[in-house]
Amino acid sequence: MSKEERNINFMAARKPLGMLSIALVVISVILLVTRGLNLGLDFTGGTTIVVKSPVDVELSQTRADLAEAGFGDAVVQHYGSPKEVNIRVAPKDSVDADKIGYVVFDVLKAGNGDLELLKVEFVGPQVGDELRDESGTAMLLALGLMMLYVWFRFSNKFGVATVVALFHDVIVVLGLFSLLQWPFDLTVLAAVLALIGYSLNDSIVVADRIRDEFRNTRETDPVAIINGAVNQTMTRTINTSLTTLLVLVALFFFGGEVMKAFSEALIVGVLVGTYSSIYVVTNILFMMKVDKEDFLIPEPEELDETP
Structure with missing residues (x-):
């Protein structure tokens, strides 16, 4: 479908979705304050054990043996080769560190x-x-540098809108980890930092x-202008998201526990x-009353050559 034919009114849902975003952020903050994150051994400390076997080690069997002995939260992964295994376990009150x-x-x-x-x-x-x-x-440093980049790349309104969207994404993801008590370790932190870059890239395209x-348009209604812009970028946004999700789903099912x-x-x-x-960036722009004057290219000043 060409961009001339596509005219989906994405902005019709901006207000209810804006309220949904506010609710998600508030709920996520409450969860982070009350439940916190299920921090992994990278953050809480623990013991690392490396063992070697003359034959390949089955990780699933190792995890089952440890779970039966009361170490169900142990992190088990191969260490350089299938014959070596790295096990990380959290401290236990019943056993000296x-x-x-x-x-x-011994287990x-x-x-x-x-x-x-x-x-x-x-x-x-x-x-x-x-x-x-x-x-x-x-x-926080990554978010701050992203804001500076967008501020100089576009305008102060876009800088604020994009960084609010970045904070929104990070807080909502952390809130879900808090709600479901998924383990949060350095691997997840790396994913959150990657998310900041991904989200920023998507926001910059829009x-x-x-x-x-x-x-470039003669249209003066900001809602119509932004709606047209979102329609033009929608194909690219969907294609990018779907191809990224295909890789991530493959990692989820075939990448192992790590x-x-x-x-x-x-x-x-x-x-x-x-x-x-789409919706957080645009809602912030509407709140800041974005209009055509924000994007006017200033006329170059003429120099008076009269001595």
């Missing part, structure tokens, strides 16, 4: 007598707290088209980011 690694090794050795212990390391909660604080700082429409949380965060993020690039 300096002994928990050997307890885990695994009971099912595989040829298992060899390569390494046991304990990471205290203080390191996790520092990592959590530095991760939050990195996220913003660029809106700016061109304000400058990539599951990463793909979950980005699947939700892509859906929320696609929505926000």
Whole structure:
């Protein structure tokens, strides 16, 4: 369908969807304050055990053995080769921190007598707290730099609208992780930072088209102008989102436990980011009373050559 034929009135739903966005953000903030995030071992500290077997190790069986012994929250993954396994477990009140690694090794050795212990390391909660604080700082810094870029790339109104959309996406994704108590570790943090870049890119495509429409059309109604711009970018937005989601769904089903949380965060993020690039950005622009004067190119000043 050509852009001349497509004339979907996306802006007709902007007000109820704007209220939905506000509700989602408020609920997400309440969840983050009351329930918090289910922080993984990267942030809370714990013990890392590396073991080696003369044969390939089945991760599913290892997880089952650990769960039966009371370590159901252990993170298990191959470590360089299928014969080596890295296990991370959270601290337990019933086991001394300096002994928990050997307890885990004894559990695994009971099912595989040829298992060899390569390494046991304990990471205290203080390191996790520092990592959590530095991760939050990195996220805020990324959002701030994005705002500066958009501010200079377009105008101050677009800068505000785009950054509000970015905050909206991050808070809603974190709120869902809080609601469902999905584990939040460094892999998920990487997904959130990737989401910031994805959402910004999508918002810039829409913003660029809106700016061109304000400058080139004879239409004076901002609602009609923005609606036309969204129609023109919709094919690109859908194609980009669908191709990204195909990769993420493949990672979710075939990437193993390590990539599951990463793909979950980005699947939700892509859906929320696609929505926000249309309805959150445009609603903020309407609130700031965007009009054609915001996009006028200033006339170059003529120099008076008279001495």
